[in-house]
Amino acid sequence: MQTALEPIYLDYAATSPLRPEAQAAWLEHVHLLNPGGQYSLGRKARAALETAREQIAAALGAEPIEVIFTASGTEADNLAITGFAHAAWNNKQPVRLVASPVEHPAVKEPLQLLAKHGAQVELLAIDHDSQLGQLELLDQPAAVATCMFANNETGAIYPVAELAARAAATGTPFHVDAVQAVGHVPVDFHQLGVTTLAASAHKFGGPRGCGFLLAKRSPAPQPVVVGGGQERGLRPGTADVASAAATAAALTAAVAEMAATADRLSQLRDHLTAGIAASIPDVIFHTPKKALPGHVHVSFPGAEGDSLLMLLDQQQICAATGSACSAGVNRASETLLAMGVSEQDARAALRFTLGPATTAAQVEHVLAVLPQVVAQARSAGMA
Ligand code: PLP
Numbered sequence: 001m002q003t004a005l006e007p008i009y010l011d012y013a014a015t016s017p018l019r020p021e022a023q024a025a026w027l028e029h030v031h032l033l034n035p036g037g038q039y040s041l042g043r044k045a046r047a048a049l050e051t052a053r054e055q056i057a058a059a060l061g062a063e064p065i066e067v068i069f070t071a072s073g074t075e076a077d078n079l080a081i082t083g084f085a086h087a088a089w090n091n092k093q094p095v096r097l098v099a100s101p102v103e104h105p106a107v108k109e110p111l112q113l114l115a116k117h118g119a120q121v122e123l124l125a126i127d128h129d130s131q132l133g134q135l136e137l138l139d140q141p142a143a144v145a146t147c148m149f150a151n152n153e154t155g156a157i158y159p160v161a162e163l164a165a166r167a168a169a170t171g172t173p174f175h176v177d178a179v180q181a182v183g184h185v186p187v188d189f190h191q192l193g194v195t196t197l198a199a200s201a202h203k204f205g206g207p208r209g210c211g212f213l214l215a216k217r218s219p220a221p222q223p224v225v226v227g228g229g230q231e232r233g234l235r236p237g238t239a240d241v242a243s244a245a246a247t248a249a250a251l252t253a254a255v256a257e258m259a260a261t262a263d264r265l266s267q268l269r270d271h272l273t274a275g276i277a278a279s280i281p282d283v284i285f286h287t288p289k290k291a292l293p294g295h296v297h298v299s300f301p302g303a304e305g306d307s308l309l310m311l312l313d314q315q316q317i318c319a320a321t322g323s324a325c326s327a328g329v330n331r332a333s334e335t336l337l338a339m340g341v342s343e344q345d346a347r348a349a350l351r352f353t354l355g356p357a358t359t360a361a362q363v364e365h366v367l368a369v370l371p372q373v374v375a376q377a378r379s380a381g382m383a
Pocket of ligand 1: 013014071072073074075077104106148150151152177179180199200201209210211
């Protein structure tokens with residue numbers, strides 16, 4: 001039975017607790033020195049870094065040389081988007097960029113910045129079932145085309161292999177932000193046919209502050225950060241060997257458990273969805289059928305997302321609205337707006353994301369308190 005003092009963590013898409021395997025690997029490697037050192041201690045650090053690179057490559061259908069360590073998923077996305085734009089710019093080609101309209105700010109903001117510097121950004125369309133449209137934009141050459149593997153708010157999984165193949169027909173490099181997918185659903189870099197892929201360790205039980213870009217040898221983006229020649233010159237800087245080892249350990253463990261965890265979580269997710277639909281009137285679900293196993297994204301029209309979060313927090317339940325809040329103002333999610341959801345309904349959205357430690361008892365507890373929470377938030381009204 002859930003006691004009042006035990007928080008129920010249902011915000012795994014924001015970050016996941018560190019896996020014990022990752023903690024052990026980090027502690028084992030944290031004393032190692034510079035992997036660039038030309039002496040035995042350097043070679044020892046280098047060997048650990050290369051082992052981590054090999055493990056990550058093996059888990060994701062890539063070659064070790066294609067693994068570029070970064071300090072976050074955000075950095076990996078920026079490197080790909082800005083780096084391909086700069087590569088086109090250096091080749092005196094027009095900088096045309098094609099993207100889905102539901103990208104994470106880690107992709108969207110570099111696109112907006114590049115647009116300010118003269119790049120032409122064109123967005124695909126999307127509907128409320130998460131079906132992408134205007135795919136003909138992929139039939140003209142571009143500096144880069146991009147679509148995330150799975151959406152951080154709705155959990156929707158997009159047909160990335162199909163989009164990448166269409167872009168490849170015109171020689172366009174394709175970047176996929178797979179931050180929400182890696183470690184949760186099967187991801188094979190070579191099978192996807194993409195040019196670059198971004199991932200983030202803390203989304204699958206690795207340390208916060210470590211990510212990587214899988215990058216084919218060619219075409220490769222220009223580096224965004226310049227300095228030494230580490231990581232194929234794409235991401236110079238002395239490598240964090242302990243975080244790389246912890247990331248590899250977390251990913252290996254997540255992949256080994258993936259099928260069983262996905263099966264268990266999708267059952268809990270379906271139970272949560274059915275329970276909400278049965279006990280609360282007028283709800284709008286945003287998570288489509290083809291989605292990550294642990295996502296439930298739903299609007300409760302008439303209730304402010306912030307009020308829902310606060311009332312759930314009082315019940316020791318950690319959830320999210322799904323969209324970025326700034327200065328305490330609940331903004332409608334740009335993803336939901338792009339999907340055709342009204343501004344009022346988008347502001348009434350709540351995201352539960354389940355993870356390895358989520359139990360059936362926790363889901364029952366949420367279902368027991370949620371009707372009252374929604375009724376209270378609805379009676380407080382929208383700001
Ligand atoms: N891309 C997606 C889809 C995400 O969900 C996130 C994190 O929420 C990121 C990129 C950024 O990853 P990081 O937190 O490692 O910078």
